[in-house]
């Protein structure tokens with residue numbers, strides 16, 4: 138069983154609920170409460186079933202808890218005060234014979250043992266009381282309904298470490314909601330509970346007691362022992378008169394004397410606490426699954442946003458949009474005047490030779506066309522990246538976890554995107570020229586082997602990429618631009634009519650799209666890093682369920698062994 142619980146604790150430890158989903162806060166709180174209970178109580182208790190029974194005295198603010206503990210052990214071990222709340226740092230009082238166990242710090246290991254009273258919530262003031270029999274200890278806890286947050290949290294943590302809850306409330310406060318919520322939880326969990334109705338005005342005793350008994354029955358707590366203490370005057374030491382606390386003291390005395398009765402109380406609370414782990418861990422697992430699903434959904438929105446960007450680049454390459462404006466003008470300039478080409482024959486080989494010839498000795502238009510292509514492409518990439526960043530941000534904004542992770546810089550392209558896009562295009566252009574040069578061995582292709590020829594062909598290939606379907610810019614500014622355009626178009630037609638150019642263009646296009654993919658992957662990675670660093674793991678839900686299943690199996694095994702022993 139301890140092994141199964143240790144494993145469960147590890148599974149709870151590694152599971153985080155970082156995404157801002159409804160229920161995540163609750164899961165975080167439940168997770169840390171369970172972790173605390175395993176460390177504070179379940180593991181040390183299972184390791185030492187014979188350790189003293191710990192009675193945690195909890196209840197309403199100012200109900201007289203500290204006074205009661207002092208009176209039960211016949212010493213002023215815990216401060217009593219008129220200012221609420223008085224008890225901020227818990228006080229544990231035990232027999233000197235049990236002091237070593239509590240000092241050792243197996244139980245409630247997170248609390249530093251002190252030998253003097255303090256007001257730090259992370260300390261445990263240890264006191265011994267010779268009047269207290271061995272085998273039984275009291276822990277005076279802060280108020281469970283405190284106005285001080287730390288008090289409430291600590292009180293809940295201490296109650297989860299109790300073998301027995303001694304609930305103290307008063308005639309004035311017994312109907313308050315908070316104690317009943319805690320009592321309800323305790324009952325569901327099977328925790329051993331006893332109650333003290335303190336400071337009851339004698340005249341109201343019957344009425345108040347009857348009402349409380351009714352409420353206990355309603356909450357299925359009718360079996361819990363109830364002690365009613367009338368309002369009284371405390372003595373000079375601040376202790377209650379002995380005859381009033383006598384029934385309570387003798388009840389605890391009997392429990393201390395009877396090791397079997399004590400073991401039964403411990404077993405009841407322990408079994409209940411272990412059994413309650415299952416449903417609690419189940420709800421953690423559900424929350425963990427929701428985290429994983431949300432992380433996946435957010436990532437999918439990112440991928441879909443950048444798939445859209447990739448598509449828009451592909452489309453722009455396909456629909457000839459890039460062949461307009463500056464690129465077209467430079468292309469026309471590049472291929473020369475209409476004069477030259479009007480006389481061209483349609484034969485491709487000749488045309489190519491003419492093209493090369495036309496370009497030879499005319500480096501300026503060459504460079505201009507190349508930079509026109511570059512700036513067109515860079516603009517396209519920047520626009521597509523900007524749209525993707527914006528659309529992904531919008532998609533995240535509508536998701537609660539996404540909205541929480543979103544930052545304004547995510548909704549814009551990466552800061553260095555412009556440079557990366559420029560580098561990409563230049564690299565690609567260089568790559569296209571390489572490709573052409575590599576074909577240089579094929580004399581058919583670069584007849585003159587001059588750098589100009591490579592450049593000219595390379596640029597023609599790039600242009601071909603911009604019009605990569607059977608598309609020729611027919612109707613596109615043809616009429617307007619007149620002869621020059623017609624010539625340029627003829628060259629295009631010729632280029633497209635040429636299988637070798639088409640093959641090169643296909644390769645160049647694939648290369649460009651591959652580079653664009655990597656560029657957008659890097660852009661998307663900024664988003665994906667957000668969900669990745671959040672630390673959600675899709676396996677955590679199943680790990681939790683598996684760990685809970687092992688705890689259940691260990692419980693069933695333990696029950697069977699106990700049954701066999703009983704027979």
Ligand SMILES: Nc1nc2c(ncn2[C@@H]2O[C@H](COP(=O)(O)OP(=O)(O)OP(=O)(O)O)[C@@H](O)[C@H]2O)c(=O)[nH]1
Nearest residue numbers: 198199200201202203204217218222223224280369
């Ligand atoms: N007259 C009278 N006063 C009591 C009785 N019980 C407690 N008091 C006083 O009520 C005040 C609060 O008592 P505490 O014992 O400090 O109450 P507490 O529940 O420990 O309070 P917190 O730790 O602040 O939650 C003190 O002034 C006590 O002396 C009682 O039965 N009769």
Ligand SMILES: [Mg+2]
Nearest residue numbers: 202203223224
């Ligand atoms: Mg107190």
